Amino acid sequence: MLLLCILFAFGSSRSYGIQQRKHSFQPPTLNDLLDSILRLMDFFSKKFDVVNVDGIFGVRLAQGEMMRALDKGNMGEYSPAIFTAEVRRKIEKIQNLAELTSTLALPVIKNRDNKYYTMFYPTIEKPWRPFELRSKRLKKMDEKYVPTLIHVEDALFNETSSDECMGSLIGTAGKRCDVNKCWDMMTKTGVTLYYTTHQLLYFQLGLQAGCQTQFEQKMSNIGGLEDILHGLCYNIVYQMETMFKQGKVNYLFQDIFLEDGAVCGSIGIRDALNVKWLEEVMTWQDRRTGCFKEAFNDAGDWYAEEYLFGKDLEKTRLQWRKRKLLYDVEMGDSCSAHKSGVAAGFLAVHIRLFLEKDVVNYHLDRFDQQSGDREFVAEQTSAAYYFLLIIAAIAIGVILTRRPKRSGLLRAVFRV
Template sequence: MNFVTATRFFAVFAILSVTVSHEEVIDDILSNLAKGALFLEIEHQNINLDGVVGYLILQAEFKEAIRTWPHTDPVSWAQRTSAVALVRRLDQSLEKAVSALAENDPKYYREFQPLLTWTFWGVPHEWSSTDASLAYYSTRAMECYDEQLSDKCMTLLLGTWKNNGTPCIVTKSCRDTMTRFGCPHYSLSHQLLYFMIGSMKGCSNMLKGDMRASRANLTEQDYQRIFCSNMMKSNQDIIKNGFTGQSQDIFIENILLCGLAGFSDFYKPDWLKHILSFQDQEMGCFGKDERVTSQIIEEELLVALQPQLRVKRREKTLRDGCSSHMTGVAVGALGGYLNFYLTEQDITKRPLS
């Protein structure tokens, strides 16, 4: 075997090894997503809006995966068949979940109705990477994100701020809040989500009216890169310091949103292992906390005895202790991994030398 032949042989062997490895990873992802789909089937009446949106993003990712699946061998074809079956199950469960949202919280449903279809969510076809040099020198200790203002800014983009409202409206307070640098955690991810929703809604000139000279040359895409570069640093810090409190949820949300924005360096194999380890293998959900289960039962009993004490909460810890929000973002993140690995697995897109 001469040098050129040997080089080609080892190149092909390396690609095939990667392919086999990716097929095994795809098997793991599909298995865990099947458990997540079963959880939705059981709990569709109780999943909150954030959780349903995560499942809808997963549905968009599944539809794209099936359309482009590189079914060139029996294993890959079998995996695609499993994905098709999962999509059919999700179609039925999501229809029921969206109907339940409309019934349980009609105002919130109306305001975010455009997000409640898988066709709204665009799946990336091109990839880029974050830039560590864009990380903030320091971040605020407290969130700079107000949920009411954020919701209002989103509805102004969606045109749901009133009946038959004009979409793509950007007020000064919204622009200032959504472009503020140094924000941590959920503020940061909601800033990114704001620009992603604007892009998917087709809003142009979201930065029109910004008179700051230092921001004159920044585009919507620049802001997304800045935010994801800082979300990358946030995830790296979480890995370094260990998962505590809400850090699991933030960690996965960053992967979901920045992966959906096309930043492939969020799809790290080690991070996938962390996500899979967070799933309750029996329930199929994420963020399960056994300690809160008895507390939830006590709260429900108290509400039944004294209905006037009922408190409405957007985020729901379900009766079995599962987190509605974390389950939604986790299945959406796993769908992102699926599409990314399928792209990597398709050796027809790779040069052999």
């Protein structure tokens, strides 16, 4: 029996070690998230005179999410235990700061770049509340939506052409709802990074502009509008998972990672919301200013760089940096207007992780299934382990009891 006790003690210590490691992850709370958004909105409100259109679009997206949360909360769709008076107060404050920032920034942006302001005024004149999908869970899609190894021209998506395509929908760059102008470009499959997110934004903007009929007529032979939006987000979430493959996102992809989560999360895609992604993103926020900074160095080696950019990394990195410097605005202290804007959207859509019953249940089911599988394996492994220990102990006891009398002491240990 002494030997059995020793073996069981050893087995128990191993099991306890597994249990200890299991609960090491400490996710952010809803109040942590709201405080993070408040710091970012406070930053924008103080820097309204240097923000650009992209930054204000992110502010408007966050404002739309706060309005949506307040509407649903007022209709009693959230649990009172979660949607407390303090949570409501913080959401209202975020909404008010977003409105104040936008009101102050719009005249400044117009004076600085009237052409760009005029082209995209319909996207920033009011809170951004996009069309939401009826089915919010991604399904296994056709392989055509999964990106292949990217070509440099896809990584360096032509933003000028994209701007013209957006303008052709809202009537600021040609006839309103002209879906023919950029159809091939905006329905091309297997692309990645900003190309994919701008495709999704193209359809979101068209729906906001009232172009649904034109879209559906054009899509008659390629599936419905929701099928295309699901396919784009399937692609986008696939890319996000690739970027997060090592448990963190390389600085080179932080901006696009934020944009990915914001655009798919805002139309209700549950798979674009992830508490571990949220925890990672919240570590990027500058504690002093509340902004999201941009770094332009080439240090580091990472799986997703090779996957997304192929072998010619150095050439692509240099071109990628030029793209960022051309379309971003530094708001002081290395704070990025674009990155801070998409971060506002990313953080805002993640309040759904805490408030929306269907989102919470979906992720709990996924977590339970994953942890359940791990627990089942651990339990089966533990049971098998103990079974082997018992068999080994019995075998040793039998062997020892059959040995000559000089082993009498050991025989006595196993005597019943």
